[in-house]
Amino acid sequence: MKKVIILAFFFAFSLNIQAQLAPLKYLVKFTDKNNSPFSVSNPSQFLSAKAIARRINQGISIKYNDLPVSPAYVDSVINTGVTILNRSKWLNSITIFTDDYLALAKIKSFPFVVSVDSVNKIYSYEHKTTFPEKxxxxxxxxxxxxxxxxxxxxxxxxxxxxxxxxxxxxxxxxxxxxxxxxxxxxxxxxxxxxxxxxxxxxxxxxxxxxxxxxxxxxxxxxxxxxxxxxxxxxxxxxxxxxxxxxxxxxxxxxxxxxxxxxxxxxxxxxxxxxxxxxxxxxxxxxxxxxxxxxxxxxxxxxxxxxxxxxxxxxxxxxxxxxxxxxxxxxxxxxxxxxxxxxxxxxxxxxxxxxxxxxxxxxxxxxxxxxxxxxxxxxxx
Missing domain, CATH: 3.40.50.200 (Peptidase S8/S53 domain)
Structure with a gap:
């Protein structure tokens, strides 16, 4: 009986360690920006007047990578129950937070998803910096x-x-x-x-x-x-x-x-x-x-x-x-x-x-x- 209890303890402990180290934040890369309501011909939808002026003053055109990540793709990912952390139009990707492996499998199956990769290995925890007293x-x-x-x-x-x-x-x-x-x-x-x-x-x-x-x-x-x-x-x-x-x-x-x-x-x-x-x-x-x-x-x-x-x-x-x-x-x-x-x-x-x-x-x-x-x- 003692052996069973000891084995059960170490099994539970190992599961806890795995959970502590399980990747919870992932990068989702998309194939394209299709089904987007945004257009390079209307940059005021996604760029400030100052950002547009900077491009005009330097002879820089509005390009495909200026377009936001496809909202339709993002919504599909959100509907799996994960949390969106950040979006990157230049890298055509989003970072997400989840501990639901079924949701990850669903996201990986989307035809507009290139890959889903871990970008951290630990749970987020409350962090308070100790500042110099003076x-x-x-x-x-x-x-x-x-x-x-x-x-x-x-x-x-x-x-x-x-x-x-x-x-x-x-x-x-x-x-x-x-x-x-x-x-x-x-x-x-x-x-x-x-x-x-x-x-x-x-x-x-x-x-x-x-x-x-x-x-x-x-x-x-x-x-x-x-x-x-x-x-x-x-x-x-x-x-x-x-x-x-x-x-x-x-x-x-x-x-x-x-x-x-x-x-x-x-x-x-x-x-x-x-x-x-x-x-x-x-x-x-x-x-x-x-x-x-x-x-x-x-x-x-x-x-x-x-x-x-x-x-x-x-x-x-x-x-x-x-x-x-x-x-x-x-x-x-x-x-x-x-x-x-x-x-x-x-x-x-x-x-x-x-x-x-x-x-x-x-x-x-x-x-x-x-x-x-x-x-x-x-x-x-």
Whole structure:
């Protein structure tokens, strides 16, 4: 009897482990965009006026990949009982959430479905980032410090007093642009990141809110999620552009408008995040963004089957790289970090840094020397 109980326990335990690791999020790829109510001759149905104007100004035509995923196909998938996570018109696919294998079998049987693939291996779980205790007082901390004595602003004729940002701004001639009136006004920047915690409360962002420069937010990791309660990385990135406290820290584009888009799930590492990135980039395009700024990269995942090889870094293999290349073809300036793997066993850049026609940014130290952690090649 004891043997039976022990066997039953281990059987139940193994089932529980399998359930914990069962893939619940899938990518559904479609064959085409037939049965669609949308047409390239009427782009105002799916693109903002600003997105259309960007194409016209740069001589870019409305193309087939601008059309949304076929609503009829999406409805058919929804009718199986699964939950739609995100849609990608550029990759002609959707990501779904389900633990119903019969529903998956039904979806795979649809004639308009190319494939159904797992894009993660674990249940989603509630994740709350632990923030630095004193981050709320970051701005006031800055005000209690003095800038580097080498940065003597007594004879400064710059438009802004950059404070602690003086070195990094002058390094890229940002002061020259600002002095000539180019401060980001009229430019829309979509920031793709893991979250923007404290952007609502830190004083360094006060001018963005006061001047309605935060155009909106969207969470592509958790539908309806709060991007201000997820992670601090995007906040830090935004501060280097939109931060504006003269004498303490002023960013590169203090007068630009910003969309804050969460595509990165900091609690896990699976290829679904690349599809999140693609959906966020498409949203940025449709909303009329001029620039996409992304300090994200994907190479190694928690499931080795999803890993990218060195050969994959060719600009047209990894999902986020494909999306970034398409975004650039729509007239968007895509800026992506090279990555921080320079000193690792995989020192090369990660997706989407290998994309075609984008700007991939490496790192230097305060003396403009190459930073050893900055990722390299093959296409950068």
């Amino acid at each position: 981050l709320e007082s970051y701005s006031s901390d800055l005000s209690n410090k003095t800038t580097n004595s080498n940065n003597d602003n007594s004879k400064n004729t710059n438009t802004y007093d950059y404070g602690f940002a003086n070195n990094q701004i002058s390094m890229i001639s940002g002061d020259y642009l600002h002095n000539n009136g180019y401060c980001g006004q009229g430019v829309t920047i979509a920031v793709l990141d893991a979250g923007f915690s404290y952007v609502e409360t830190l004083h360094i962002f006060d001018s963005l809110w006061a001047n309605n420069q935060i155009l909106g937010t969207k969470d592509f990791v958790e539908s309806g999620g709060n991007v201000f309660n997820s992670h601090t990385h995007g906040m830090m990135v935004l501060s280097t552009m939109g931060g504006n406290i003269p004498g303490q820290l002023v960013g590169t584009a203090p007068k630009a408008n910003y969309w804050l888009l969460r595509s990165e799930d900091a609690s896990s590492e699976y290829i679904i995040e690349e599809y999140n990135w693609a959906s966020a980039a498409e949203f940025a395009d449709s909303a009329g963004a001029d620039i996409i700024n992304s300090s994200l990269g994907y190479s190694v995942f928690w499931d080795a089957v999803m890993d990218h090889t060195y050969a994959d870094m060719n600009g047209h293999t990894a999902p986020a790289s494909i999306a970034a290349t398409i975004a650039a073809s729509k007239g968007i300036i895509v800026c992506n970090s090279a990555g921080n793997s320079g000193g690792s066993y995989r020192p090369f850049i990660a997706s989407p840094a290998d994309a075609d026609s984008i700007i991939t940014i490496g790192a230097v130290d305060e003396d403009e020397n190459y930073a050893s952690f900055s990722s390299t090649g093959p296409t950068s």
